[in-house]
C-alpha cells in the first residue's frame with residue numbers, strides 16, 4: 001500500500017502554516033521526506049540527488065498559494081517538476097512513413113516479445129499491416145513464443161532459426177515488401193548491457209534495417225541498476241523511446257524516472273498485463289504521483305467516472321445515506337466494479353485505503369468470480385436479498401445447491417457483503433454526501 | 449568446490465560486472481562523515497534500500513567506535529562482516545530424506561525472472577551428480593513456455609512431463625509425481641508460470657499447486673525456490689512476502705547476477721522474512737548456476753559504484 005507522502009509532508013510543514021513563503025529550512029525538511037520516498041520507489045540515487053537539488057531551488061522562496069497548505073505546495077512543485085522531467089504529455093510512435101521499422105531491445109526477460117505483439121495489435125488497430133520478426137535465435141523457444149502469440153492475434157512472423165539475427169532482420173525488409181506490410185517489428189534477444197558481443201550485434205541490426213524507432217523495454221520493478229543498462233543501450237544504438245512493462249503490479253516504478261533522466265527518451269507506452277491488449281499510453285502525471293506514493297488518484301477517478309452510470313450512482317448515494325444497501329445493490333455494483341478491476345486494485349489507487357478488510361481485499365472481480373456471485377445472489381429469494389440475516393444454514397445449503405456452488409462460497413459472499421456494508425457505513429458516516437462526491441473531494445485534495 | 453570455480457568463470461566475463469567490482473579497492477585514509485555517506489550510497493545503489501542501508505551504517509559507526517578503528521579499509525571490512533553476518537546461505541543440492549520417494553523442487557516467481565532457465569540449470573546440476581531427474585512443464589499458460597522447457601530438457605538430457613498448453617497446472621503436478629514414482633526418479637523439478645504477486649487469483653492457483661503436491665506426496669514440495677531477478681528493486685520484498693503466503697519459500701535463486709546489478713534486496717528479504725539465498729544465476733547457459741557465497745556477495749556489494 002502506498003504511503004501518503006502528502007500527509008507526511010503536512011506533518012513536517014505544519015509549523016509554518018500561514019506563513020507566506022517557503023524558507024530554506026522548511027524546504028530542507030520536506031526534501032528529506034521526498035528523498036526517502038523516491039529512493040523507496042527505486043529512483044536511482046544520483047537521479048534523486050539532481051532532482052532534489054532542482055526542486056529545492058524552485059521551492060525556496062516560493063509563495064504558498066491561498067488554497068494550499070505549505071505541504072501541498074511543496075508536493076505540487078515536486079509533482080510538477082517530475083511531470084516536466086517525464087515529458088509533458090503522451091508521445092506516440094514515429095509511424096508516419098510509408099514503411100516503418102520498430103526495434104525492441106532490452107535486458108533479458110523485460111517483456112520485449114510480449115510487447116512486440118502488443119504493438120502489432122495496437123498498430124493493426126490503427127489500420128497498419130505489421131510484420132513481426134523473430135530475431136532472437138538464442139533463447140530456447142523464443143521464436144516459437146513470438147509465433148504462437150502472433151498467431152493468436154492473426155499476425156505474421158518472419159524468422160529463420162538457421163540464420164544469423166542480422167541476416168534475418170535484413171531479409172525481413174524484402175519479406176515485408178512482398179507481403180505488403182507497412183510496419184516491421186523486430187523482436188531481438190535479451191542481452192546484458194555489458195555483453196560486448198551482443199551489444200555490437202544489436203548495433204549491426206540497427207545498421208542493417210535503419211529503424212525509425214528503437215524502443216528500450218524496461219521492467220517497471222527494476223531497481224537502482226536501471227540507469228546503467230539504459231545508458232549503455234542508449235550509447236550503443238541511440239534509443240527513440242522506452243516502454244515500461246509489468247506496471248500492473250504494485251511496484252512504485254521509480255525506474256521510469258531513472259531511465260528518463262539518463263536517456264532523455266520519452267516513455268511511449270506501458271505494459272499492464274500479459275495479454276496482447278494490455279498496452280496503455282503513458283501518462284507522466286499519473287506516473288509522477290505513483291512514484292511519489294500518492295496513489296493514482298487521477299486515474300482512479302477517471303476509471304470510476306467512466307464505468308459507473310451517473311444516475312445509478314446517485315441512487316446508490318441515497319441508499320448509502322439511508323444505509324439500505326442490499327444484496328441486490330451489491331450485485332449491481334459488482335457489475336460496475338467488474339470493469340474497474342479488483343477491489344484491491346481500486347483501493348490501491350486510493351491514498352489512505354490501508355484499512356480495507358481482509359475479506360474484501362481477496363475479492364477479485366474476474367469473470368469467474370463474478371459469475372459465481374451472480375449465481376449465488378440469483379438463487380436467493382427476494383426476502384433473503386433484502387435481509388440476509390434471514391439466511392440460516394439450511395437456506396445456505398439450498399442457495400449453494402441452486403447456484404451450483406458450495407456452502408463455503410455462500411458464506412464467503414455473505415461475509416464479504418457484511419464487510420462491504422460496514423465499509424460503506426463508515427464512508428457514509430465520514431461523508432454524508434456519498435461515494436462519488438467523496439472521490440471528487442479527493443481530487444481537490446491534490447490540486448494538480 | 450568445483451561449483452565455485454564455475455561461479456568465478458561465469459562472472460569474470462566482464463570487468464564492469466559483478467566480478468569486476470572485486471578488483472576495486474577503497475582508498476585508504478581517515479574515516480569522516482563523507483566516508484559514511486559514501487558507504488550508505490554504495491549500499492543504496494546496490495538496492496539494499498535506504499532504511500536498511502542507514503541501519504547498517506549506524507551499526508558500523510558503533511562497531512568502529514567500539515573497536516577504535518581508524519582506517520577506511522578496515523572500516524569497510526567491518527561493514528562487510530556485518531553484511532555477512534546478516535545472511536546465511538540456503539541449502540544447495542537439497543534432497544529429501546526419503547529414498548523411496550522423489551524430492552520435489554518448485555520454482556516460482558514474478559514474470560521473466562528466470563524460473564524456466566533456473567529449472568533447467570538445476571536439472572543439469574542434479575543430473576551431473578548422478579540423480580535421475582525429471583522436469584515438469586508447470587507453466588501451462590505462457591506462449592511456448594512448454595516448448596522452451598522441452599528444449600532445455602533435451603539439452604540437459606532429462607525427462608520432461610508436460611500437458612497441453614492451457615491445462616490445469618496443479619493436476620499436471622499430481623500426475624508428475626506419480627510418473628516420477630513409476631520411473632524411479634530421484635528429483636522432480638517443477639517450473640511454474642510467472643505471475644505478479646498482486647494478482648489474487650494467480651496466487652491462489654499457486655497455492656492449489658502446493659496443496660495438490662502435498663496431498664500426493666506428504667512433505668513435498670521439499671524445496672520451494674523463489675526466483676528473483678538481481679535487477680529488481682524494493683518490490684522484491686513484497687514479492688517474497690506474497691509468494692511466501694501462497695507457498696512457504698525455502699530459499700531464493702538470485703538470477704542474472706552476471707549483469708551490473710548487485711541484488712542487495714536479498715538482505716531485506718533475509719532480514720524481514722528469514723529466507724536465505726540458495727543459488728545465484730550467472731548467465732544463460734545451463735551450467736551458469738552457483739551456490740550463493742555470502743562472503744563474495746558482500747564484497748561485491750560494497751565496492752564503489
Ligand SMILES: Nc1nc2c(ncn2[C@@H]2O[C@H](COP(=O)(O)OP(=O)(O)OP(=O)(O)O)[C@@H](O)[C@H]2O)c(=O)[nH]1
Pocket residue numbers: 106107108109110111112113114115136139142188189190191217245246247248249270271272273274278559560590642644
Ligand atoms: N504482468 C505482466 N507481465 C508481463 C508484461 N509484459 C510481459 N510480461 C511477462 O513477462 C515475462 C517475460 O516477457 P517476454 O516478452 O518473454 O520478455 P522478453 O524480454 O522477450 O524476454 P527474453 O526474450 O527472454 O529476453 C512473460 O511471462 C510475459 O508474459 C506486463 O506488462 N505485465
Ligand SMILES: Nc1nc2c(ncn2[C@@H]2O[C@H](COP(=O)(O)OP(=O)(O)OP(=O)(O)O)[C@@H](O)[C@H]2O)c(=O)[nH]1
Pocket residue numbers: 108109139190192557558559560561562563564565566587590593640641642643675703704705706707728729730731732736
Ligand atoms: N544473463 C542472465 N540471463 C538469464 C539468467 N537466468 C535467466 N536468464 C534469461 O532471462 C530471460 C528469462 O528467463 P526465463 O527462464 O524464461 O524466465 P521465467 O521466469 O521462466 O519467465 P516467465 O516464465 O515468462 O515468467 C531469458 O532470456 C533467460 O535466458 C541469468 O542468470 N543471467
Ligand SMILES: [Mg+2]
Pocket residue numbers: 112113114136142187188189190
Ligand atoms: Mg523475448
Ligand SMILES: [Mg+2]
Pocket residue numbers: 563564565587593639640641642
Ligand atoms: Mg518460464
